[in-house]
Structures are given as structure tokens and as C-alpha cells.
Amino acid sequence: MDKNNPYASLISVQALQRMPYYLEYLKKLKNGGVETVSAPVIAKHFKLKEIQVRKDFAAVSTIKGKPRAGFVTDELIYNMEELLGCHNVNKAVLAGAGSLGGALLSYGGFAAYGIDIIAAFDIREDLIGKEIGGKKIFHADSLSEICGKLKIRIGIITVPAEQAQTVCDRMIAGGIQAIWNFAPRHLNTPDNILVQNENMASSLALLSNHLIEKLG
């Protein structure tokens, strides 16, 4: 849903999405004392073809593998982390502190990907002023202003579909550059704003369809 964007990089979307899996596994291997790893080993673990793994590794950096030994685990990890921005820190805000928003606020895993949620917003008076996962909740009316002042670049939308566009507009007014949209609705945005959709329904669509094919 978010093709046609002018910021597409050389590495394919599919390859990028495989990276976090590689990364997690590589870290596990490293912790186990494994210093080098070959494409066939990784491929077998993930049930992928070894050529694809090698291509993916080639895409993250210029490091080369050695015949018979494979790749240096540490180098792969570092380069993947670099590619994924794990070494940067990007400040983000979250709009919609409901059940999903709350779950994201409580989730500790974003730091590893260079995302730091520094504040949350909602319109429900009973939530404002409270904290979830150590993040304070402000009134949505102050969204643009706070984003602007703190130079936030990433906005996370976890409000109901009906409010998604409004929140999106406010984020953009506040200078947000990238939006991670969990609302099941298409967002209308200027071309220079990156929208990354995370629609449960899209995922369910695959699951349901597969089930139908498989079980009738």
C-alpha cells in the first residue's frame, strides 16, 4: 500500500523484512560463542535457500564471506544493525493510549531498533496526566505543538480508524516525517511523508485465505 515512494532504497522490502530475523538468530549464535557462520547454516534454520541468504548478506554491506568458513558473525550483526538504524536514536510520539497503544508503550523492544517513544497522546480525560510504560499521556490538542518543540520525527498512530486521519494531519502539522500507522485505514499524506502501515486485517487476510485454501 505504500509503494511509489521516492525514498525506496536499493535493498528490497522483502530482504529488509528478513533482516530482523537474521539479526536475532545471529545474536543468539554470538552469545553461544559462534564466531563465523555460513549461508547454508542460516538458510537451513529459516528454511530459506542459501542463495537468498547470501544475497541478503551481500545487500547489507560490502563485507565478504570466506569459502568454507562463511561470514564473521560480529561483522554481520554490526552491519545489519547499522542498516536498520539500531545505532541511531529517533524520538517518537504515540497517539491513542488504548489497549494497543498501551501495549506498545509497555513494550521494551523498540530501543533496540533506535526508536524512543517519549510521549503519548489521547483525548480521554481520564487517561491524561497518567503514565503507561513510564511514558506520560498528554491531551491530543497539544500534539502538534509538542512535536514541533521537541523536533519529533516519528509518529505512531494507534487510534480508532475514524480518528486516524485527524491525528495524522496534526502530526504532519507538528513536523513529523514518518508515520507508523496501526489504524486500519489508508492515510492521506503529502508525498514527502513516509507512511508505514501495520494493518492487522492485512495479516488476517493472508491467514484466512490460507485457511480457506487448506481446510475449505
Add this chain to the structure above:
Amino acid sequence: MDKNNPYASLISVQALQRMPYYLEYLKKLKNGGVETVSAPVIAKHFKLKEIQVRKDFAAVSTIKGKPRAGFVTDELIYNMEELLGCHNVNKAVLAGAGSLGGALLSYGGFAAYGIDIIAAFDIREDLIGKEIGGKKIFHADSLSEICGKLKIRIGIITVPAEQAQTVCDRMIAGGIQAIWNFAPRHLNTPDNILVQNENMASSLALLSNHLIEKLG
């Protein structure tokens, strides 16, 4: 991460993932009294090419559009819902009633996609016996047994990465056919089990990478 599966249908994954977006918009149009809609109109709304929209529509069914008028909104909706299994009901269980699991249990949107979560499982004693979103929480030890007895076909995994494989094995032992995996780890499963991964890190990978390309 879940290619090479023998149940791939004729319609592409990408097209399938666009369907929920179309569906949501079509329903909105229908509520507004719109009886027919053309590919160019839909394409403009989603910033897609009209050819792609037409191809996608052609993929969901054999219904044809009429030159100048377009497609009958109702027919499109019905056929998409059929494709996505919205008219079926598939029972599901969820393992891991933490913040993300809890959010999913509280989420009301699954019914629209034919998924009915009937029970949750966890290992934390303080959660067992309680309810979240009207769904009772049982001890994870009884997972296989209950899945088997109730003939559950779908399992949702929202446990931490370390426990994901164990939970997955139990689900399969209980006869689960399809797994929706939110744990950031690859699951090792027999070929006849469908695994649909929903990895936040994969999504973040795209977001981070785009930000780097765009903002440095």
C-alpha cells in the same frame, strides 16, 4: 519468511493484503449510498494505479465491471468478504496474555474477519482464571488438551521470544493448523502448518531504513 508454502493461492500476497483496505473503503462508500464504483476512483483514493485496482478486483471474483459505471459496490464487498473468510467462523486460542496479548483479546475487530478467540493461556498464576476482553485465561499446561477437545484450528502466539517455540509445539500437538506469530522469532514447524508472522521488528526495519535514506 513464509514462502515455499504449498498452499499458496492464485491471488498474490500483495493483492490479498490490499483487500482489507479496499473493503474498508467500499463499506464506507456503501454506507454513503454509493452503489457503483470505478477502478479509477478507488485508485485515486489509495494513490494506486487504476490497472492494479482492476486486476485486484478481477482476482477476487468473476464479477465484471461495466464500462462507464464501474463495479457494483455490494458485489465487490461480498466477494472480498468471501475471499477473506469473513463469512466463516474460525475458532482461535491465544497464548501469552501480557500487554500485547491483552490488547488483542480486547480488540473487537477479529470477528469481522471470521476469527473468534475463545480462550487465552498463560503461565503466570496471577492471570489464570481471570478474564480479558471477556476471554478466560487458562494455564498453558492445558493448551494442547483444550485445543484438541474444542477442535481449534488457529493459534495466536504473543509470548516472549524465548517461549515461542515451546508454545508453538504445544499448539501443533493440540491439532492447531495455522499460527499467527507475534513473537520476534522464527518458528520451526512441519510443512503442513501455516505460520503467519507479524513481527514488529520487520516493520520497524522498513521504517528505520526509510528514515535513514530520507533524513540521514
Add this chain to the structure above:
DNA sequence: AATATATCGATATTATATTACTGATATTAT
């Protein structure tokens, strides 16, 4: 030291998804 072998990188091929093209057709306008 010579040979075998696992793994590599580079290039070529195939498969899949997207986009373009062309002629047909139903509605609207003249």
C-alpha cells in the same frame, strides 16, 4: 604436497508482480 570439498561471488535464468497497451462497450451528450 596433492586432492577433495564446502562455501563463496558473479552472472544468468526463471518466476512473479506491476504497469502499459489496445480494442470493445455502455452511458452520456449532441
Add this chain to the structure above:
DNA sequence: ATAATATCAGTAATATAATATCGATATATT
């Protein structure tokens, strides 16, 4: 009634991603 036009369906072309092939090379084995 005729002409103009928006939209369609079907086929062709292009772009992208996945996979296969092949010669090169570093380590291990004899």
C-alpha cells in the same frame, strides 16, 4: 440517431525478486 467518452477486459511488456549455474578459493584431509 450519431458521436464522444469513460471505463472495462484481455494481452503484452516491463520491473522486480527468487533461484540456478559455474568457476574460484580457502580450509581440511589424505
